[in-house]
Amino acid sequence: MQNENLNVVDEIAVRLNPDVLKWLREISGYSIEEVAEKLKIEVEKLELIEEGKLGPTFTLIRDLSKIYKVPVAAFFLPKPREIPMPKDYRFIPGRESKFDKETLLVFRKVRGLQKVAKELIENLGYTIEPHIERVSLKDKPEKIAEKYREEFGLTEELQAEFKDASAMFKYLRQKIEELNIFVFQYGMPVKDARGFTLTDDFPIIITVNSKDLYKPRIFTLMHEFGHVLLGESVVDIPNIAIPTTNIVERWCNEFAASFLLPKDVAIKVFGENRSSLTSKRTLGRLSGRYKVSKHMLLYTMFKLNYISLKEYEEFKKRFKPSSYRGSGGPPPEVRIMSELGDKYLKLVVQNYKNNLISYSAALETIPSVKTRTFNKLLEQVG
Template identity: 30%
Template sequence: MPGKSPTVEVSPALIRWARESVGATIDEVAAKLKTPAATILKWEAGEQPPTLRSLEALALFCKRPVAAFFLPAPPPEPCLPHDFRSVPGKQAVPLSRKTRIVIRRAIRLQRLASELLQETGADASPLTQYSTSSNTEDAARAERERLGVTLDQQTGWRNCREAFRAWRSAVERFNIFVFRFPMPPAETRGFSLAAGEPYVIVVSSSDAMPAQIFTLFHEYAHLLLRHGGICLPEEETRTQVLSVESFCNRFAGDFLVPRESLLQHLHACGCPEPAGLTDSEVKAAAWRFKVSKYVLWRRLAETVSIPDHLYWDRVKRWLAEPAPQRKGGKALSPARRSLRQRGRKFSSLVFEAQSRRLITFRDALDYLGVRPQDTSEAEALLRGIASGD
């Protein structure tokens, strides 16, 4: 039987800092560590030291190295991005430990990307700045031209997964890093970091692919405004007060479903009365543009005259339908998961820095989030052998 774990003297302030940094309550920590809440309270009050085993479990729960608990004082925490999720009459769900850890990880990846760009001498790619008073159609048209993706390319993609990969690649060509991490959909669909360069977009991989595409360009609009934040884009919303969120929703819709292209599609399909389109016809149009049916229906409402009651009746009926079950894919290897989460832009930058001996191989493993026991596959990843998505 293993012996009793020794106690360790650590600052109570550091224990409290680690817990609060992930937004966890005393009861949540107690449940995870299978330790009485009263004991956790004693640790934080300095009345009882934790055992080494308990400290290791707490470090794992808070995603902190054990060494962090022996710092002289709690380190400063980076500020969370601005929270845009609250709307009149609807209170935002508190951010969970999982989402807070993703935000912390993204901020770290942004810092690492900044250092790597400087080390490798990569040129900056300036991004046009807009304001909420800017015309979203004009902005969307200009940004589509800048990204260099034609409508023929967009409608030619086989599915939304291929569309997301292509859009992500187009955005990342301008040194904007797009990360994908799982986050509870009820909390957030994505967020953006615009306080410093390089700019970062994080999309929730827990969402459906059409929603991820919409979120990508909703957050891209946040970068155009230089006003990053945590978002829960409401794809079914039709009218909103003039605000950052309404601008970003309108921009994403204008970008993904250009007005003239939608009108051409309606004409080609012989749809004289768009309000009378069947659900199947709306879904077919949505598939053509690689967006959700909510986005397509809203773009129809914005482009042609659809009475409010008809618009909302359909939206409410869709929302009342059971959500489709997402198909579970095969388990990904750590290296392939890293590529999907961090993207080819970040991964190739790490590979370049490591090949030029600007960082060590151990650094590269750390930056890519690959475990040491996966060294052989990590080497394949760093040499560009792994194919990514």
């Protein structure tokens, strides 16, 4: 009898704001035709529902919540909520301000985490502002890069000592998080976005694409840090090998390149290897030593007049970018630590252990975490 009553409830038309229905579809990146096909209903019927001329059933709302990856409660909001988007600096012809569904989901997720992090920081009475000085486009990126390289303690020797690019990424992530800036890693189509920054609210967040290789990921991290120093919320596809006319992107590219391979280091190394500078073996060895891509090495050679523009363009074609191939999925607690970083997770644990939030509230601060995984995180992060 109880199941029959539940079925009746599921089929009763629900009253809600039709503007919210349309808004949830749009922020999830779906066309009305795509959703109708997934629901196996006619487009005209879904149009009537979004226009408020036909009430949706609770079953339909539950199906839509799975498609849009939002909680059922979101459909009962009184009106759409603005989700501020970062400026689009990707410059993809025909796709300006249009993003893949996976990328849109990451935007929403990170905005939610930013709000949660702010509350957790305020609970503990900590400052939410970053420990940085703003810069402008008038500042020379090479000088700013030199300053932060020194502040991060990144010497040429240390750079060579890192076991691999993954180890160097973790080191730089930690140094940036020590400046009260959160660094997240989430998977998005690499051709859609490599990273983005949120500086329009506190705490400031950098998000790097976890589907990218680690050497480009390092470059993206420092490129996005450049945007943070400039005080910009942007989404982009940092790539030193692709010329850009945008002065902001150019500044951030130069900042990242100068940070990872300073001019004095480059001149010394290129001079030592002049006879075989562009050989596959030399480029591979230098790429491994400094944890930078071959494209960035070639760009720096061209910039410092070690090779001509023609040679630079020819050599670039030899090294096509590879895609990231993970060997199976890591354990859930390892994945979450990689996604959210040490700083965010310590914040959650501190709030919980100081009795500022309940166990269930702590679970809600971490997307899609299960009890067993959360308990392991408590042990490791604690």
